Amino acid sequence: MHLSKNLIDLVDITKSWDGTCVLDELNLSIKENEFLTLLGPSGCGKSTTLRILGGFVTPDKGRVIFDGEDITSLPPNKRNLNTVFQKYALFPHMTVEENIAFGLKISGKSDAYIKDKIQYALKLVNLDGYEKRKPTLLSGGQQQRIAIARAIVNEPKVLLLDEPLGALDLKLRQDMQYELIRLKNELGITFIYVTHDQEEALTMSDTVVVMNQGYIQQMGTPEQIYNEPENAFVADFIGDSNIIDATMIQDELVEILGVKFPCVDSGFGNNKPVDVVIRPEDLILGTPGTGRMDGTVTHVIFKGVHYEMEVMANGFEWLVQSTKAFPVGTEVSLDVDPYNIQIMNKPASEDEKAVAIDE
Amino acid sequence: MNKRKLLAGPYMVWAAGFIILPLLIVLYYGLTNADGGFSFANFIAITDPMHLKALGESLLIAFGSTVISLVVAYPLAYILSKMQGGKSGIIIMMFILPMWINFMLRVLALQMILSNNGLLNALLGFLHLPLQHIMYSKTAILIGMTYDYLPFMILPIYNAMCKIDRDLLDAAADLGAGRLQSFRRIIIPLSLPGVISGIIMVFIPSISEFAIADILGGSKILLIGNVIEQEFSLSSNWNLGSGLSIVLMIFIFISMAIMNRTETDEEGTSV
Amino acid sequence: MSKKPSLLEKCYVGLIFFLLYAPILILIVCSFNASKSRVVWGGFTFDWYIALFQNEEVLSAIRTSLMLTFSAALIATLLGTFACIGMSVFKKNSRQTMMTITNIPMLNADIVTGIAIMLLFVRFWNLGFMSMLVAHVTLGVPYVILNVMPKLNQTSRITYEAAMDLGASPVYAFWKVVLPDIMPGIFSGFLLAFTISLDDFVITYFTKGAGMNTISTMIYQQARRGINPEMYALSTILFLLILVVLWIVNRSTASRPQEQSN
Numbered sequence: 001m002h003l004s005k006n007l008i009d010l011v012d013i014t015k016s017w018d019g020t021c022v023l024d025e026l027n028l029s030i031k032e033n034e035f036l037t038l039l040g041p042s043g044c045g046k047s048t049t050l051r052i053l054g055g056f057v058t059p060d061k062g063r064v065i066f067d068g069e070d071i072t073s074l075p076p077n078k079r080n081l082n083t084v085f086q087k088y089a090l091f092p093h094m095t096v097e098e099n100i101a102f103g104l105k106i107s108g109k110s111d112a113y114i115k116d117k118i119q120y121a122l123k124l125v126n127l128d129g130y131e132k133r134k135p136t137l138l139s140g141g142q143q144q145r146i147a148i149a150r151a152i153v154n155e156p157k158v159l160l161l162d163e164p165l166g167a168l169d170l171k172l173r174q175d176m177q178y179e180l181i182r183l184k185n186e187l188g189i190t191f192i193y194v195t196h197d198q199e200e201a202l203t204m205s206d207t208v209v210v211m212n213q214g215y216i217q218q219m220g221t222p223e224q225i226y227n228e229p230e231n232a233f234v235a236d237f238i239g240d241s242n243i244i245d246a247t248m249i250q251d252e253l254v255e256i257l258g259v260k261f262p263c264v265d266s267g268f269g270n271n272k273p274v275d276v277v278i279r280p281e282d283l284i285l286g287t288p289g290t291g292r293m294d295g296t297v298t299h300v301i302f303k304g305v306h307y308e309m310e311v312m313a314n315g316f317e318w319l320v321q322s323t324k325a326f327p328v329g330t331e332v333s334l335d336v337d338p339y340n341i342q343i344m345n346k347p348a349s350e351d352e353k354a355v356a357i358d359e
Numbered sequence: 360m361n362k363r364k365l366l367a368g369p370y371m372v373w374a375a376g377f378i379i380l381p382l383l384i385v386l387y388y389g390l391t392n393a394d395g396g397f398s399f400a401n402f403i404a405i406t407d408p409m410h411l412k413a414l415g416e417s418l419l420i421a422f423g424s425t426v427i428s429l430v431v432a433y434p435l436a437y438i439l440s441k442m443q444g445g446k447s448g449i450i451i452m453m454f455i456l457p458m459w460i461n462f463m464l465r466v467l468a469l470q471m472i473l474s475n476n477g478l479l480n481a482l483l484g485f486l487h488l489p490l491q492h493i494m495y496s497k498t499a500i501l502i503g504m505t506y507d508y509l510p511f512m513i514l515p516i517y518n519a520m521c522k523i524d525r526d527l528l529d530a531a532a533d534l535g536a537g538r539l540q541s542f543r544r545i546i547i548p549l550s551l552p553g554v555i556s557g558i559i560m561v562f563i564p565s566i567s568e569f570a571i572a573d574i575l576g577g578s579k580i581l582l583i584g585n586v587i588e589q590e591f592s593l594s595s596n597w598n599l600g601s602g603l604s605i606v607l608m609i610f611i612f613i614s615m616a617i618m619n620r621t622e623t624d625e626e627g628t629s630v
Numbered sequence: 631m632s633k634k635p636s637l638l639e640k641c642y643v644g645l646i647f648f649l650l651y652a653p654i655l656i657l658i659v660c661s662f663n664a665s666k667s668r669v670v671w672g673g674f675t676f677d678w679y680i681a682l683f684q685n686e687e688v689l690s691a692i693r694t695s696l697m698l699t700f701s702a703a704l705i706a707t708l709l710g711t712f713a714c715i716g717m718s719v720f721k722k723n724s725r726q727t728m729m730t731i732t733n734i735p736m737l738n739a740d741i742v743t744g745i746a747i748m749l750l751f752v753r754f755w756n757l758g759f760m761s762m763l764v765a766h767v768t769l770g771v772p773y774v775i776l777n778v779m780p781k782l783n784q785t786s787r788i789t790y791e792a793a794m795d796l797g798a799s800p801v802y803a804f805w806k807v808v809l810p811d812i813m814p815g816i817f818s819g820f821l822l823a824f825t826i827s828l829d830d831f832v833i834t835y836f837t838k839g840a841g842m843n844t845i846s847t848m849i850y851q852q853a854r855r856g857i858n859p860e861m862y863a864l865s866t867i868l869f870l871l872i873l874v875v876l877w878i879v880n881r882s883t884a885s886r887p888q889e890q891s892n
């Protein structure tokens with residue numbers, strides 16, 4: 001993957017609606033050719049960020065730099081980026097063909113060029129032959145593809161996608177994820193994608209930006225976000241996890257629920273309270289006495305790929321995933337490898353704690 | 360389930376007795392002469408120069424008031440649809456309110472203003488402008504009809520405009536459309552159904568109108584509505600009145616069919 | 631894209647607003663004018679209102695109007711609501727035929743509807759209060775059906791069947807589940823039928839019996855004769871009455887916001 005210079009810079013963006021702050025001094029850089037996902041619960045400010053990029057919302061403060069130019073006050077129709085709207089926003093009075101041709105006609109392209117482009121775009125989204133249909137008669141997935149086709153024929157440098165798969169059913173959503181990755185690679189442009197679905201974000205993105213309450217919580221590759229969450233909110237929001245209060249005894253040694261565990265993190269200081277994240281699939285079950293803790297299985301559910309169990313040990317209900325089932329009541333041991341223990345600083349202020357607890 | 364169907368029974372009897380049957384009676388009268396013999400004379404009577412002139416005047420005035428209403432109401436509905444939040448409900452209500460005010464009352468109010476020694480001329484005289492003899496002219500009838508039926512044009516267009524998804528306007532802007540282009544290519548075509556029902560709601564009452572013509576036009580101008588009315592009230596030639604009524608009805612249904620055609624055509628070909 | 635109207639646009643709204651209301655306002659002012667002239671202010675007076683309520687012709691017209699409108703709206707609402715409930719289980723074709731017939735009085739010219747009902751009554755009966763009532767009910771039913779029918783489709787069979795599943799008899803399910811659901815539609819249908827009837831001139835003009843008058847036909851007769859400030863007084867009362875009714879309706883719908891959003 002070739003990632004080069006910054007294409008977009010959001011600088012100190014602040015926006016409030018009716019006195020409620022939605023974005024607070026947000027700074028974000030987006031590279032050329034990147035698939036960047038804004039991920040967060042509803043109301044976290046991700047959609048507002050996207051609408052600021054599209055030009056539909058003007059920030060109260062801050063600047064939007066696009067390709068070296070300040071476009072903060074440029075109206076949407078003058079911006080070289082296109083949006084795929086959440087509910088597609090296809091023009092109901094126009095055919096598929098007319099919808100796709102809309103932007104090209106406005107920019108005054110020749111009929112032959114427009115015709116070629118429509119063919120190309122429809123082929124790209126696997127809907128050739130649908131030119132004369134009315135969008136209202138198409139299925140959700142098909143409307144979605146038309147909306148994408150309508151946006152990309154204008155050859156934008158950036159495609160903004162606002163929860164575009166939200167209205168589709170699970171199977172279709174998974175298919176469309178692969179479609180989008182393929183499309184992005186074929187087009188070679190920047191995708192900025194908004195979703196509240198962590199799985200979607202991890203599957204498709206080069207970079208994931210986790211947002212909550214108008215702040216960026218963490219930005220990184222999907223692996224970084226999943227394996228090394230920087231705070232409890234991110235750990236909790238991305239996948240299942242056990243989040244436990246713990247004390248950092250010294251570098252590479254942490255005490256969890258009265259038991260000392262070796263770990264790989266350092267630099268937190270000695271005897272410092274921290275949060276610890278252990279993913280349920282990283283906990284190792286064994287016969288009593290073979291691990292660092294002993295406990296009792298309290299719940300078992302079959303999940304298809306694995307069993308999900310709850311194990312009561314040292315006063316904490318651990319979420320454990322394993323391919324092997326242990327019946328309820330079984331005495332087991334629990335252990336975890338040092339590199340699977342993720343240490344995080346406690347939230348600095350009460351404010352941040354509130355943010356974490358809120359979710 | 361079958362018992363539930365019976366609940367529609369009284370209305371079905373009512374509809375047969377008071378919607379279908381009366382129209383059949385009109386048809387019967389229209390197709391017979393004074394002696395009860397079968398005749399097409401009452402239909403052909405529309406070609407009588409006086410009747411043709413009345414029909415022509417009616418069409419002209421109805422067309423005029425429809426066009427004026429549309430030109431006035433369309434921008435108004437557009438502006439109103441842009442207003443959002445607390446006060447907008449009341450503002451729209453104020454524009455719809457005249458629909459609910461007794462029709463005769465509004466005619467009376469206009470009569471007061473337009474008459475030769477009425478308020479308009481008093482105002483013009485005060486400003487030393489030439490007095491206007493609007494009363495008892497086609498202009499007076501045109502003003503009267505436009506004034507009376509304007510709210511019926513505003514409401515459906517406003518409703519259609521409000522139904523337009525704001526996302527569509529965002530999408531148009533996103534694809535490079537300026538305000539004018541968005542208006543021409545999104546708002547106008549999507550508000551068309553409202554325009555069509557507005558036109559129907561203004562044109563149909565206008566073309567058969569006789570009371571406005573009677574009060575504001577004096578008895579000088581005869582519209583087809585006046586002709587029909589007089590056949591029943593003055594001449595007691597019910598056969599002729601019925602025949603002309605049916606001709607009027609046919610005119611209305613033809614114009615409605617044309618309007619509906621326009622609507623579907625527009626949908627099919629607009630680019 | 632600016633979403634707020636500009637100053638120019640606001641001026642336009644104001645101008646149309648002025649043109650719509652100026653005539654009515656002048657009418658109201660004139661109803662308090664002691665001078666019979668429409669342009670000279672002769673001092674404030676309630677005389678026209680007093681005269682109005684001593685005029686037996688006017689009072690009888692008001693009585694006729696109120697009786698006619700109330701009973702017509704009530705009958706139209708009952709007839710229309712039952713029709714909707716019955717028609718909702720009709721097969722598609724017969725329901726469509728019924729709806730087409732229902733639309734006739736609404737789409738046809740009033741003058742034709744009026745003449746048709748008049749001819750029916752003259753031929754088989756005679757003109758009087760009954761013929762007016764029949765005409766007004768016929769005019770009002772389509773509006774009731776138009777308001778109730780969509781509500782009934784929304785409810786669909788689901789809640790009705792759910793109630794029966796829970797042990798309710800069809801009649802009980804109807805009263806407790808279906809009726810409350812379509813009540814707003816019935817209410818607005820009634821109000822529409824009421825105002826249409828109160829407003830009607832043309833159909834009343836043709837179907838009224840000799841010597842009878844409603845408010846509309848009386849104003850018409852007076853307007854043809856010339857100026858009569860008593861009519862201005864009557865109009866003012868009518869205007870204020872409509873304002874009050876609409877205000878009440880508006881308040882009652884405002885307290886049910888979820889209904890409005892539908």
